[in-house]
Amino acid sequence: MTDQAMAAALPAGAARGFWADAWRRLRRNKAAMVAASLIVLIALLAFIGPTFSPHSFDAIDWDNMAVPPGGPNDHWLGTDRLGRDLFVRTLAGVQISLQIGLLATLVSLCIGVAFGATAGYLGGKIDNLMMRFVDILYSLPYIFIVIILSTLFERGNIYVLFLAIGAVGWLTMARIVRGQTLSLKRKEFIEAALASGVGTPGILARHIVPNVVGPVIIYATLTIPQMILFESFLSFLGLGVQEPQASLGSLINEGAQEMESAVWMLLVPAGFLVTLLTCFNFLGDGLRDALDPRDR
Amino acid sequence: MSQADAPVALDIDQLSVVFDTPDGSLAAVNDFSLAIRRGECVGVVGESGAGKSQSFLAVMGLLAANARVSGQARLGTESLIGRDVAELNRFRGVKLSMIFQDPMTSLTPHMTVGEQIAESIIHHLGSSAEAARARALALLEQVQVTDAPRRLDQYPHELSGGMRQRVMIAIALACDPEVLIADEPTTALDVTIQAQILALLATLKRERGMAMALITHDLGVVAGIADRVAVMYAGRVVELGTVHEVLKAPKHPYTAALLASMPRIDDAGTGPLPAIGGQPPNPRRLPSGCAFGPRCAYADDACRAERPSLIGPSSIEGTRSVACHHPLDGTRHAREST
Amino acid sequence: MTEPLLQLRDLRVWFPVGEGLFRAKRNLRAVDGIDLQVAPGEALGIVGESGCGKSTLARAILRLVRSSGGQILWLGRPIEGWSTARVRPLRRDMQIVFQDPLASLDPRMTVGEIVAEPLRVHARDLSRAERRERVVDMLARVGLPADVVNRYPHEFSGGQCQRIGIARAMVLRPKLLVCDEPVSALDVSIQAQIVNLLQDLKRDFGMTILFVSHNLAVVRRLCDRVLVLYLGKPMELASTDLLYSQPRHPYTQGLLAAVPVPDPDLQPQRLGGALGGELPSPLAPPSGCVFRTRCAHAVAACAAAAPQLQPVEGGHEVACDRWRDIGPYGATP
Numbered sequence: 005m006t007d008q009a010m011a012a013a014l015p016a017g018a019a020r021g022f023w024a025d026a027w028r029r030l031r032r033n034k035a036a037m038v039a040a041s042l043i044v045l046i047a048l049l050a051f052i053g054p055t056f057s058p059h060s061f062d063a064i065d066w067d068n069m070a071v072p073p074g075g076p077n078d079h080w081l082g083t084d085r086l087g088r089d090l091f092v093r094t095l096a097g098v099q100i101s102l103q104i105g106l107l108a109t110l111v112s113l114c115i116g117v118a119f120g121a122t123a124g125y126l127g128g129k130i131d132n133l134m135m136r137f138v139d140i141l142y143s144l145p146y147i148f149i150v151i152i153l154s155t156l157f158e159r160g161n162i163y164v165l166f167l168a169i170g171a172v173g174w175l176t177m178a179r180i181v182r183g184q185t186l187s188l189k190r191k192e193f194i195e196a197a198l199a200s201g202v203g204t205p206g207i208l209a210r211h212i213v214p215n216v217v218g219p220v221i222i223y224a225t226l227t228i229p230q231m232i233l234f235e236s237f238l239s240f241l242g243l244g245v246q247e248p249q250a251s252l253g254s255l256i257n258e259g260a261q262e263m264e265s266a267v268w269m270l271l272v273p274a275g276f277l278v279t280l281l282t283c284f285n286f287l288g289d290g291l292r293d294a295l296d297p298r299d300r
Numbered sequence: 301m302s303q304a305d306a307p308v309a310l311d312i313d314q315l316s317v318v319f320d321t322p323d324g325s326l327a328a329v330n331d332f333s334l335a336i337r338r339g340e341c342v343g344v345v346g347e348s349g350a351g352k353s354q355s356f357l358a359v360m361g362l363l364a365a366n367a368r369v370s371g372q373a374r375l376g377t378e379s380l381i382g383r384d385v386a387e388l389n390r391f392r393g394v395k396l397s398m399i400f401q402d403p404m405t406s407l408t409p410h411m412t413v414g415e416q417i418a419e420s421i422i423h424h425l426g427s428s429a430e431a432a433r434a435r436a437l438a439l440l441e442q443v444q445v446t447d448a449p450r451r452l453d454q455y456p457h458e459l460s461g462g463m464r465q466r467v468m469i470a471i472a473l474a475c476d477p478e479v480l481i482a483d484e485p486t487t488a489l490d491v492t493i494q495a496q497i498l499a500l501l502a503t504l505k506r507e508r509g510m511a512m513a514l515i516t517h518d519l520g521v522v523a524g525i526a527d528r529v530a531v532m533y534a535g536r537v538v539e540l541g542t543v544h545e546v547l548k549a550p551k552h553p554y555t556a557a558l559l560a561s562m563p564r565i566d567d568a569g570t571g572p573l574p575a576i577g578g579q580p581p582n583p584r585r586l587p588s589g590c591a592f593g594p595r596c597a598y599a600d601d602a603c604r605a606e607r608p609s610l611i612g613p614s615s616i617e618g619t620r621s622v623a624c625h626h627p628l629d630g631t632r633h634a635r636e637s638t
Numbered sequence: 639m640t641e642p643l644l645q646l647r648d649l650r651v652w653f654p655v656g657e658g659l660f661r662a663k664r665n666l667r668a669v670d671g672i673d674l675q676v677a678p679g680e681a682l683g684i685v686g687e688s689g690c691g692k693s694t695l696a697r698a699i700l701r702l703v704r705s706s707g708g709q710i711l712w713l714g715r716p717i718e719g720w721s722t723a724r725v726r727p728l729r730r731d732m733q734i735v736f737q738d739p740l741a742s743l744d745p746r747m748t749v750g751e752i753v754a755e756p757l758r759v760h761a762r763d764l765s766r767a768e769r770r771e772r773v774v775d776m777l778a779r780v781g782l783p784a785d786v787v788n789r790y791p792h793e794f795s796g797g798q799c800q801r802i803g804i805a806r807a808m809v810l811r812p813k814l815l816v817c818d819e820p821v822s823a824l825d826v827s828i829q830a831q832i833v834n835l836l837q838d839l840k841r842d843f844g845m846t847i848l849f850v851s852h853n854l855a856v857v858r859r860l861c862d863r864v865l866v867l868y869l870g871k872p873m874e875l876a877s878t879d880l881l882y883s884q885p886r887h888p889y890t891q892g893l894l895a896a897v898p899v900p901d902p903d904l905q906p907q908r909l910g911g912a913l914g915g916e917l918p919s920p921l922a923p924p925s926g927c928v929f930r931t932r933c934a935h936a937v938a939a940c941a942a943a944a945p946q947l948q949p950v951e952g953g954h955e956v957a958c959d960r961w962r963d964i965g966p967y968g969a970t971p
């Protein structure tokens with residue numbers, strides 16, 4: 005056939021590398037971009053917002069206890085039962101929740117990717133052993149492990165706790181990465197690269213990693229809100245951050261107790277939490293589409 | 301031919317299938333009409349995506365949930381389109397059977413071969429378990445499964461691909477169907493096994509007087525057992541006629557080009573093949589006018605302006621129909637040897 | 639005769655397979671004793687039923703699987719024991735095209751990157767511009783416009799992907815191109831395009847082709863010589879003309895008879911002559927002649943000793959002790 009006919013059969017459009025292309029696709033996804041901007045905005049607000057307020061997160065204002073938002077004072081989002089500024093406290097909570105989510109995800113990502121890729125790449129007996137180990141950990145009740153951990157560590161050192169949670173939460177990541185590596189190893193394009201003389205590092209860097217990194221990033225994005233939620237859950241049980249420190253979870257817990265008399269105490273932190281979770285999920289979905297060129 | 305006045309077993313009339321997809325609707329089959337008589341085998345030929353499978357899945361009531369069907373299909377006097385599952389199940393697997401391309405996935409892995417054949421017999425014919433088993437054995441022997449008594453108690457994974465396809469055929473035949481639809485029954489098999497299965501299908505057709513639709517992309521397969529051939533392109537029948545008419549003197553440029561581009565085992569030529577240029581049509585972006593136009597050596601403005609409709613036997617000699625503004629005269633374009 | 643590009647001497651590839659926990663490991667003899675010489679510029683077809691070891695043989699030659707015995711001589715040098723690192727420079731001269739056009743292209747790489755990969759490994763001194771130029775040239779050679787370099791494989795049809803795969807394999811101008819069922823996954827109307835392309839490339843670059851296929855008609859069109867395999871063993875080796883017009887081995891005869899021809903006058907009769915039976919398990923091959931369980935000419939002696947390839951005439955070799963009694967029977971009389 006003629007080149008013209010062939011060219012005519014193809015849609016127009018140019019792209020650069022894989023990442024540039026993924027970025028281009030992500031940018032076209034409105035929901036994901038709005039979500040990402042909101043996350044950045046909330047994060048910025050959480051870290052610099054409190055400096056604009058005259059209050060600190062644990063200072064008690066004896067004159068304004070449990071005042072609703074918009075009152076004739078400088079507590080923009082009201083105060084809690086002890087007269088602590090809810091705006092500052094919520095932002096401090098967001099700070100802690102975000103840090104915890106990121107930290108735990110990062111830990112589970114590092115362990116999971118290393119473990120999964122090793123198992124998948126080596127294959128055979130070693131893979132078998134490594135994955136049985138994962139299965140055993142899977143079968144242990146999560147919350148049970150966490151309760152043991154929280155008794156081992158000094159109560160309130162939330163970072164240590166979440167380092168530990170991250171270290172337990174890598175199991176799914178390891179499974180995902182192993183599965184991907186295993187199926188990639190058998191793909192013909194890997195064999196084609198081998199036949200072209202590409203060495204092992206080249207195959208890992210140019211073929212395996214770009215093909216594995218997509219699911220990893222997506223899963224990580226979806227893990228962050230899981231971890232934030234999990235922290236909230238622990239705080240709800242009284243196993244999370246300790247007073248006067250605040251996380252979104254502990255704030256919601258307090259708010260829930262005052263739900264009938266001071267509903268804003270629940271609504272303010274819950275609003276932030278829901279927004280964050282929604283945003284992370286939208287971003288994760290957007291990344292999933294952006295990182296998979298086959299989806300279009 | 302004797303089938304010419306046999307009663308029509310399956311009558312498909314103006315059948316269309318449209319899929320609703322996130323990117324808009326996709327017309328997979330358009331105005332598909334075909335009447336298959338008792339004892340007749342019609343080959344349905346076309347490339348991947350031509351709409352062969354969807355036409356007959358529509359007849360079976362097996363389309364995906366996002367499909368919309370219009371038109372009519374009748375099994376004898378019973379209409380098949382728009383019936384609910386319970387009603388269809390009175391025919392499916394009884395009077396109307398279908399076998400599929402992949403003999404690996406069409407059998408249930410956890411049931412023995414005997415159980416799977418007997419299940420259908422018990423369900424539809426209400427036979428006793430022993431009677432069903434005896435019939436299953438007879439069926440296996442009829443489809444020439446070697447060592448049939450032992451096979452009854454084997455599981456599908458213990459059988460080769462060819463054996464599994466035979467078992468599929470046995471299941472399809474269990475209730476003496478009037479119509480058998482075979483969707484690429486040999487595509488996944490070796491040529492040697494393909495020849496065995498085709499010979500078996502030819503025998504069954506002859507002995508049982510079934511009506512058969514044989515879907516394939518291989519004109520050679522059609523040549524062996526079909527009485528008539530329908531050639532599909534981009535969701536439409538573009539040529540229909542007896543197997544001699546269509547393969548010996550194709551009238552549609554696509555049929556002719558396809559025949560010419562296929563290397564033949566009995567052709568000692570070594571030069572370049574007269575290939576069809578271009579790519580198979582994208583059903584979402586069909587060209588205006590004739591869908592084969594961009595790849596057709598005879599295309600002109602009329603072809604680009606208006607889609608040719610399938611002109612039936614009344615206007616063209618013989619029993620054939622063709623959808624082309626400039627049908628070939630059948631001699632000029634006979635396969636030139638290179 | 640010029641020095642062969644490639645020679646195989648009693649090449650064997652056995653896969654150890656474990657049958658359950660307590661049973662001893664057995665060997666699956668995927669390739670079992672192949673002797674072969676391939677001359678430069680020749681197109682050799684390798685045919686046989688599914689599972690008879692075609693792909694394994696091709697992969698063993700490319701050193702993508704390890705051989706278990708025998709020798710592979712590349713330009714006269716035995717390479718079968720070489721380490722991966724030592725084989726690497728040879729890879730510039732031997733390339734492969736796969737059956738599944740899409741699966742053989744990395745979905746995360748652009749077409750330009752895919753075709754440039756062999757250059758990246760073997761022609762490191764090329765500048766970016768030079769590399770790009772070679773890629774675009776090669777793409778043009780396989781019939782794809784220059785602007786495809788920035789697209790991803792999934793944007794192309796099967797035939798176009800196969801062109802990309804061929805461009806990648808050809809960009810280094812290898813001496814040997816192994817094609818493992820390169821047209822089997824393609825639409826009928828596209829197969830001829832790819833067969834013609836391979837023919838052109840072979841002519842223009844004087845390349846040697848190993849063409850693995852179960853499509854005997856395509857092999858007849860494209861190849862100069864054909865090797866027929868059965869259960870990992872050679873059955874018949876002959877020039878294409880002789881093999882198709884006067885096949886000597888009962889297996890070859892059965893294979894050829896099974897290929898359908900689109901002619902309603904011939905095909906119905908051909909169906910009657912189909913080869914019966916099925917490929918026996920490669921884990922328990924028949925004794926003596928491996929084909930004897932399906933051979934209409936088998937006699938008691940066939941079970942005793944495995945027949946070796948024996949010369950017929952003009953380089954035609956057949957592994958059947960009874961070939962004189964059987965006589966040729968061809969696809970074209």
Ligand SMILES: Nc1ncnc2c1ncn2[C@@H]1O[C@H](COP(=O)(O)OP(=O)(O)OP(=O)(O)O)[C@@H](O)[C@H]1O
Pocket residue numbers: 319320321326328346347348349350351352353354355364366517583
């Ligand atoms: N569920 C579905 N949703 C959308 N499109 C579909 C769906 N199922 C099939 N199609 C489309 O319908 C068209 C016809 O498909 P069909 O399966 O009939 O092709 P075919 O002729 O049988 O080809 P093949 O030889 O590949 O089996 C194709 O373009 C296919 O992509």
Ligand SMILES: Nc1ncnc2c1ncn2[C@@H]1O[C@H](COP(=O)(O)OP(=O)(O)OP(=O)(O)O)[C@@H](O)[C@H]1O
Pocket residue numbers: 653655666667668686687688689690691692693694695852920
């Ligand atoms: N890695 C492996 N481990 C064990 N057995 C294998 C392996 N690769 C191939 N085999 C076996 O070796 C035999 C030959 O396989 P091969 O893939 O070479 O056949 P083939 O002729 O290419 O068949 P096909 O036409 O299906 O591609 C088969 O029985 C197969 O199951």
Ligand code: SF4
Pocket residue numbers: 552553554590591592593594596597598599600603608623624625626627
């Ligand atoms: S209508 Fe025109 S374009 Fe279509 S097949 Fe006939 S001649 Fe070709």
Ligand code: SF4
Pocket residue numbers: 887888889927928929930931933934935936937940945957958959960961
């Ligand atoms: S050696 Fe015997 S069994 Fe083998 S092919 Fe020849 S005749 Fe048949």
Ligand SMILES: [Mg+2]
Pocket residue numbers: 352353354483
């Ligand atoms: Mg189909």
Ligand SMILES: [Mg+2]
Pocket residue numbers: 692693694818
């Ligand atoms: Mg193979």
